[in-house]
Amino acid sequence: MANSRMAMSFRNGLSILKPKSTSTVFAIGTDLIRNILFVLFLLRWTRKSVLQLRGRGLFGTVGDIYISLRRISYALFLRAPGIRSKVQLQVSEAIFNLEKKLVPQGPGVSRYLTLPKEGWTEQQIKAELESLGGMKHKRWEDGRVSGAVYHGGTELVKLQSDAFERFMVANPIHPDVFPGVRKMEAEIVAMVLDLFKAPPGAAGVTTSGGTESILMACLSARQKAYAERGVTEPEMIIPETAHAAFHKAAYYFKIKLHIVSCPSPAYAVSIRAVSRLINSNTILLVGSAPSFPHGIIDDITALSRLALRRRIPLHVDCCLGSFLMPFLPRAGFLTQPFDFTVKGVTSISCDTHKYAYAPKGNSTVLYRTAALRTYQYFISPDWSGGVYGSTGIAGSRPGALIASCWASLMFVGESGYISACHSIVGTARKLEAAIREHPSLKDDLKVMGEPLVSVVAFTSPTLNIYDIADSMSAKGWHLNALQNPPAMHVAVTMPIAKVIDQLIDDLVAVVEDEKERERVRIVEGKGKKGQAKGDSAALYGVAGSLPDKSVVVQLAGGFLDTLYKA
Numbered sequence: 001m002a003n004s005r006m007a008m009s010f011r012n013g014l015s016i017l018k019p020k021s022t023s024t025v026f027a028i029g030t031d032l033i034r035n036i037l038f039v040l041f042l043l044r045w046t047r048k049s050v051l052q053l054r055g056r057g058l059f060g061t062v063g064d065i066y067i068s069l070r071r072i073s074y075a076l077f078l079r080a081p082g083i084r085s086k087v088q089l090q091v092s093e094a095i096f097n098l099e100k101k102l103v104p105q106g107p108g109v110s111r112y113l114t115l116p117k118e119g120w121t122e123q124q125i126k127a128e129l130e131s132l133g134g135m136k137h138k139r140w141e142d143g144r145v146s147g148a149v150y151h152g153g154t155e156l157v158k159l160q161s162d163a164f165e166r167f168m169v170a171n172p173i174h175p176d177v178f179p180g181v182r183k184m185e186a187e188i189v190a191m192v193l194d195l196f197k198a199p200p201g202a203a204g205v206t207t208s209g210g211t212e213s214i215l216m217a218c219l220s221a222r223q224k225a226y227a228e229r230g231v232t233e234p235e236m237i238i239p240e241t242a243h244a245a246f247h248k249a250a251y252y253f254k255i256k257l258h259i260v261s262c263p264s265p266a267y268a269v270s271i272r273a274v275s276r277l278i279n280s281n282t283i284l285l286v287g288s289a290p291s292f293p294h295g296i297i298d299d300i301t302a303l304s305r306l307a308l309r310r311r312i313p314l315h316v317d318c319c320l321g322s323f324l325m326p327f328l329p330r331a332g333f334l335t336q337p338f339d340f341t342v343k344g345v346t347s348i349s350c351d352t353h354k355y356a357y358a359p360k361g362n363s364t365v366l367y368r369t370a371a372l373r374t375y376q377y378f379i380s381p382d383w384s385g386g387v388y389g390s391t392g393i394a395g396s397r398p399g400a401l402i403a404s405c406w407a408s409l410m411f412v413g414e415s416g417y418i419s420a421c422h423s424i425v426g427t428a429r430k431l432e433a434a435i436r437e438h439p440s441l442k443d444d445l446k447v448m449g450e451p452l453v454s455v456v457a458f459t460s461p462t463l464n465i466y467d468i469a470d471s472m473s474a475k476g477w478h479l480n481a482l483q484n485p486p487a488m489h490v491a492v493t494m495p496i497a498k499v500i501d502q503l504i505d506d507l508v509a510v511v512e513d514e515k516e517r518e519r520v521r522i523v524e525g526k527g528k529k530g531q532a533k534g535d536s537a538a539l540y541g542v543a544g545s546l547p548d549k550s551v552v553v554q555l556a557g558g559f560l561d562t563l564y565k566a
Helices: 005-017 022-078 083-102 122-133 154-166 179-195 210-229 244-253 271-277 300-310 370-374 399-437 465-474 500-523 535-545 550-562
Strands: 203-207 235-239 256-260 282-288 314-317 347-350 363-367 378-380 388-390 455-459 480-482 487-491
Touching: 022 083, 022 271, 022 550, 083 550, 154 399, 179 203, 179 363, 179 399, 203 210, 203 370, 210 244, 210 282, 210 314, 210 347, 210 363, 210 370, 235 244, 244 256, 256 271, 271 300, 282 300, 300 314, 363 370, 399 455, 399 500, 465 480, 465 487, 465 500
Parallel strands: 235 256, 235 282, 282 314, 314 347
Antiparallel strands: 203 363, 347 363, 378 388, 455 487, 480 487
16 A cells, blocks of 8 residues: 555655755745846836936937046046146145135234133224224125125114124024014014915025025925825936025935026026926926026926926025015016916025125025925934924024014015115116127127026127136126136126126226237237136136036135135
């Protein structure tokens, strides 16, 4: 019976079912895991490639690859023996010259590198402060500086100083200790929300400046996408003219950045290009009202349609537009839709320390709903020091700045802001008209786009624009040089409005001088547009034109280091 064929067959069948050796099972398992990981890797990069092709197109993708290869090749060239030492020598010389310009040196210069053994008297300190305030500088007081100083007048400055002194020690992190500061901060947000036509339930916070406002809007969008859609590889789509703070936000918060062209002649963001780049990882669309470089308002209505259709937040950067954009119609100027009346707009940044004339260190970020605001909060419920919460990056904040901002808004009021808007934007239109129509300017300078607010940007088809920038600097003006494409701009402020005729006269004189130099070059057979020689040309015209930006990074890093040379 035990040797029957049935029993033997049954026994052989059971032997087949016996488990294989541990090493065999391990080998099979390892191969399976390896194959699964390979398939996942393949799927991941296939998806990335498809999104890249869909977003940039075939030619755009090839162009991106070419630019990357060109940049890498040039970076390797700069690292070659002999080349690298020469580049470093030139960078060191440039930084040394920068230090000589910015850091006071020579006899009569006092440097304080340690605490005084005994405290100074009040008279000593005031005398030193007077000396520091009188150091040689570009005369913003005379209206010679583009942007930078948004001055509301000496009467307002005195009021701000009084408010600052009254709340010198205040810190809004302790609302029970400083209830007046809490009240003023809430009222600032409410006033700005009203100005931007926010719907019921809208919310906002004050921040230290436009950069923090933009950072918080990006953080809110990232956290919202993670919490509501599970997005772990966030992407953001911005115009190439959007403020550098969006690049900083992408760097800080690990957000992939898609930069969309703003082609001439409009210099507004390409809506079609934005649409192609949207995918399941997109957390935020961005538009400027207006942009810093060219003063152009992006098509916020078109961006809104995209945002609503794809259910993506839309941020409008109105930091520069500030308290000009909302008052354009009442001051008699054209405008474009940009605020919360555009349904797809979910957040807006607005600097109160620009055209609202509050002291530096004041800005706001506004949200369509309070729920959006909560995504920027940081709360630590189990810290040993107690429950900790903050609305933004800072913990402790200067209540004195909040008090000064509140005093500014209440002092100027709607009528004052309308009047200022009329003066500033009217001055910008006068400058634009001079560039377009003056016989000495119209053929050699070209206004970029159709600016509607305070910034007028222009380039030159016949002259080196950086030579013009440096020549204006030699005449005592501090204007802004731009790149990609080479250009410069004037951001009109109240001080500039008072001296606009002088600015136009100096611009005419500079252009005439540059045209004469070009005529001499042509007569001498040297061709048109000679190599620019000044500081602007060194940074933007030469180093800025290199495919690899490591030299520019070193120069900028050297500049930042110089700021802390005592």
